Amino acid sequence: MINKKNKKIYFLIILLTISLCSLGMNKKEISNDGKIFKNIYIENVNVEYLSIKEAKNEIIKNYPMQTIHIEYNEKKWDISPEDIGLDYNIDKSIKEAYEYTRGEDNIKKMFNLSFKEPYIVKLHASYNEAKLSEILIEICKEINIGVVQATINIKDSSQVLTTDSKKGIEVEIIKLKEAIYDMIDKKNIKKIELPINIIEPKVKTEDVKSVDTILGQYSTSFYDHSSRGSNIHVAAKSTSDILLMPGEIFSYNKTTGARTWSNGYKSAKVIVGGKYVNGEGGGVCQVSTTIYNAALLAGMEIKEVHNHTFTSHYAPRGKDAAVSYGYTDFKFRNPYSHPIYIKNISNNGSITSKIYGCSQDRERIYIRTEEKYDENKIDVKTYRIYLNEENKKIIEELIAQSKYKIK
Template sequence: MTKINILTNKLFFISLTVVIALYTLGMNKNENNQEGKIFKNIYIKEIPIGQLTIYEAEKEIEKHYTPKDIQIKYKDKKWEIKESDINLDYNVDRALKKAYNYNRSEDKVENIKRMLSLSFNERYNIDLHASYDESKLSDIIQQINKEINVNVVQASIKIKESGEIKRTNSKEGIEVDVVRLKETIYQMIDKKNINEINLPTNIIKPKINTEDVNSINIVLGQCSTSFNDKTSRGSNIYVAAKSTGDTLIMPGETFSYNKATGARTWSNGYKSAKVIVGGKYVNGEGGGVCQVSTTIYNAALLAAMEIEEVHNHTFSSHYAPRGKDAAVSYGYTDFKFRNPYSHPIYIKNIVNNGAITSKIYGYSQDREKLYIKTEEKHVKDKINVKTYRIYLGEENNKIREELISQSEYKIK
């Protein structure tokens, strides 16, 4: 580098230092003249507060941003959430302090940079960060809930042993949309723009409505089997029939026998009776429950239910023909069927005088014309049985055939 270049650079830095020094003196003088005031070109929420005292700036901000009470209405009801109820605060004092101290930090060089920038019309804008007590707001909304919320009422049906049908109507429920209400309040507070709110609510539709229960008007299929009601086995049949009866199954829903009865234990009302385990008769809790599942199974076959799971016994049953029994074992084998209709069905079990009758009620137009057929084949010490459901037309002609199950029984 030449001596001329070195001299030129020295002169440049000296000149720059002098300019900064002079400007700094001017700034200090200007700051002294503006003692107690916010530096120029400082804004809060785009409102100019430069060259104002904190008090003056506060009054200016309050013209535009002052917390208001929140008004909520629903039909002829109105609620008012006072800003003091939820400690609503726009924190103006915090923003003013930040504005005042912007060029008064402990870093003198940084202060000079900021004053230079502001003096050359660079803006510095400060936002207002609102705050409120979420817990207090939730408590208030909960009180509104109690005034507005209406529980949904499901339609119900009860069929007596005589066949008399008792129905109750459904009713829609109403609930405050708490999430949407809180979000609306939050957005208003965040934007510092409080307006009246129309209370958001949700209509709760019943899962079982009046039309559903009104559609149940006829027996789609039924079956009866007999038993000795003076034994422990007979007692178990009563218990199982009660737990699986008076059951409404909605369109597309699946009935599970094991789910309906629960575990066949003493605590659930079952007694010890003969059951088949490993091909042998032994005493066990819940003996007799298979007769109830079998009786319902045969009613379900005639009602054209969609059989999803069914198992046969090791040996032929005395209460049902081969191919028409439904063996169950809690936790192992179940009996399940699905309601294939667009209307609900209702299981009614009647137990008296040593007989159990299962009826499946439904909509008259869903009733199918059909019968059940079994085919047996003897193979050595076993009997193989195929069970079919045959559907008939208007003139009793066969229109289709459905294989339901394939069973295998040991010959005693």
């Protein structure tokens, strides 16, 4: 009589025997016969029942080491596998495939390979990143061309000198590297069209060519042979020959920088707390005021302006622009679709600020002020009026409200 325990053992033996037969796992397959087991792939190549040598030949046939070809217009570059030490590490992957069913749990692995999904071994490509980068840098040197901005220079004599702009060319090195990395990873080497980026100049030839007239100008006088006069020359020069593109903002303080000895400024009279004292940069407010009045007549959008404590001797009330580095600034924005050019001329005790621009943007403008006297102050409103061709008012805008102490 066979008890229940023995019946269970016999049943398991019979089941295992049937399984082995159905798997075709004869003695030859299970033993180390030098062949890769069934249903094993290297990438998408089936290497079942192949020897190591046969598998290697099959992999080389399907994944040959190829030269990377890069092209741009008539230029061509070739990067061979040897140039960058490219290796698919085929031997390592074949060894993994061969030994998969020759270690621990080999019976279980064989069972899974027969009834479940295949086992796929990856080819892990390797290469010398530094050598590849060196080659790509040399390619970039052949192709890259720096962008050239158009320039304009208006002489004191009003002579206009311009230079043309040129587009730049730049290899998109990151995009190129990513394309190469992807090909190597997929083991699918093919021709690459060199990715480039055309760099448009910010200042184009047509921009500087559009500057053909004076939109507004203003002059003030000063005593030339003094520290104050010296400061005016320094400030006038630092705020001159500036091209302001459409929408850009001019900042007086940012343009001049700090009014220090190191920047060429001397001590001269300045107003501090309603009193005249010696300070570095005295006189720079006359330059900001002169530019301010030219900007008003040129139709600039005034973003920031401040009046002095007392009425200035070089400009009417409501038409001055006090500045103090780090505290109060004078700013305006170019509202036109063409650039404007700031030109200051200071000599013989006079400073003139001219704002050049496109004749299409020229407006008929005049400035008027309204004054209201109080006990110890004067309130002034500054208006800008736009006229049509018949000199009739079409727009009037309030620009600033100023308050001056009466001495």
